Amino acid sequence: MPVILRLLAPLLALAALAVPARAAPAVPTAQEAPVAMLVDLSSGQVLHARDPDRRFVPASVTKVMTLYLAFEQIAAGKLDPDQVFAMSPALARDWRRKGSTMFLEPGEPVRVHDLLLGIANVSANDGAVVLAEGAAGSIAAWTAAMNRTARSLGMHGSHFASPNGWPDEGRTFTTARDLVTLARALVTRHPDAFGYYVGRAGFAYKGIAQVNHDPMIGRVPGADGIKTGFTNEAGFTYLGTAVRDGQRLVLVLAGVESARLRARLARAYTEWGFAAFDRKHLFAPGSVVGSARVQDGAARHVRLVARGPVAINLPRGQSPSLSAVIRYDGPLRAPIAKGEEIAVLEITGPGLPPARIPLVAAEAVAKAGPLARIRNALLEPFA
Incomplete structure (x- = not known):
């Protein structure tokens, strides 16, 4: 079942970002590229x-x-x-x-x-x-x-x-x-x-x-x-x-239609992609972004981290209202390996291309033994 966790701390940080009011270069029209x-x-x-x-x-x-x-x-x-x-x-x-x-x-x-x-x-x-x-x-x-x-x-x-x-x-x-x-x-x-x-x-x-x-x-x-x-x-x-x-x-x-046009479009698109956005870093590599519930595990939750820095591209001259959620199919079932990709951090905003950053398990979660499963079942209503 899809699970959505809404993040508050990143939203506060995103709201405080100041985007320079610089004119962005125009995107190539791509009329020549179907x-x-x-x-x-x-x-x-x-x-x-x-x-x-x-x-x-x-x-x-x-x-x-x-x-x-x-x-x-x-x-x-x-x-x-x-x-x-x-x-x-x-x-x-x-x-x-x-x-x-x-x-x-x-x-x-x-x-x-x-x-x-x-x-x-x-x-x-x-x-x-x-x-x-x-x-x-x-x-x-x-x-x-x-x-x-x-x-x-x-x-x-x-x-x-x-x-x-x-x-x-x-x-x-x-x-x-x-x-x-x-x-x-x-x-x-x-x-x-x-x-x-x-x-x-x-x-x-x-x-x-x-x-x-x-x-x-x-x-x-x-x-x-x-x-x-x-x-x-x-x-x-x-x-x-x-x-x-x-x-x-x-x-x-x-x-x-031609190699010359392909070369021009390739260079123009790439330069536009690097120049038209301000890249804002939200989390350093290894930072815990959130956690997800685990079923039949030695632990009831697993921490979620990104493999690298978490960043988003904001169009220059714009400061849209943003929201961030963690999505995963849960509850997750143990065992879970450290570094296993198990969730996605999704950041969206009006007129903004959505960012979807894969999240991985910060630690391994072994399958629970009989006693741990009984304990988890008793604690389930309070999770």
Whole structure:
């Protein structure tokens, strides 16, 4: 059953915030982009959205799911960056030198490490299929794993029919909201792999140097990837991110008519996202935000904290009336692990993009023994 706890102390602090009366820069019109979405990952605020749930063909942005699945398997010990795969004759017939490439040859040994770099930075179609077949036994098995992973992340508007996004008559599709979900998982679950493999200026393999066509790397301060895409079927797409002063923005663009327009919109959106809001910190990392009731636990309540600092973006020149609540499905049932995500802090206000910050358990709560369950049952009316 959903439980809502209203917070008073944060509201008093929010009401006292003074917002400078400075003119905010104008948001890009996005008329040239049928789909656009800009999200502050740290607060969960959607700063701008245009058709965020509209399904579209992602083209090579599909490879972000291939990268994420590979990072998941590496973390689980099922895949090793030093493993060596090779392009099978069947793959060579379909994928040798097809589109963006690492120039792999049939039977040529290549490390997973190099495949990941090629996929992430030069959009290697051959690298993606070699990784998929080598890691899963077949492309079909890999794409099935991609779809299971998408469902586990809550990407309900997405389906993947290939590991690289090559045109497939629309069988591969996604939404801007789902790509933001994927980007959040990529950055938060695998920060080291993301930082190492994604967002390089280019990649050289077999003596062939190629550049990364990301429109923000090296041009927008703090930009560090993630992936461009283009096919005649999809138009120009983009999933990108940038971080400044601990604030990470994620941007999705889809259906853009040209690479030049995609680059202009990506830079304009990102700069607007950092400039148009005043970021107000409410809680330091590790601060207790509230507590939630626990059923059948050694403790009757568990304290709730955020993984990082809790902050909200307020439009410049505005000081809206705000409210804050903690939401969770409760009562929670023990056992609960320390650091387990169990609630959400939601901050809203008139005309303000809502902030939804995940809250985790500050400590573990073991399942109660028989005597403790009896005690909790007796105390339940007084909780």
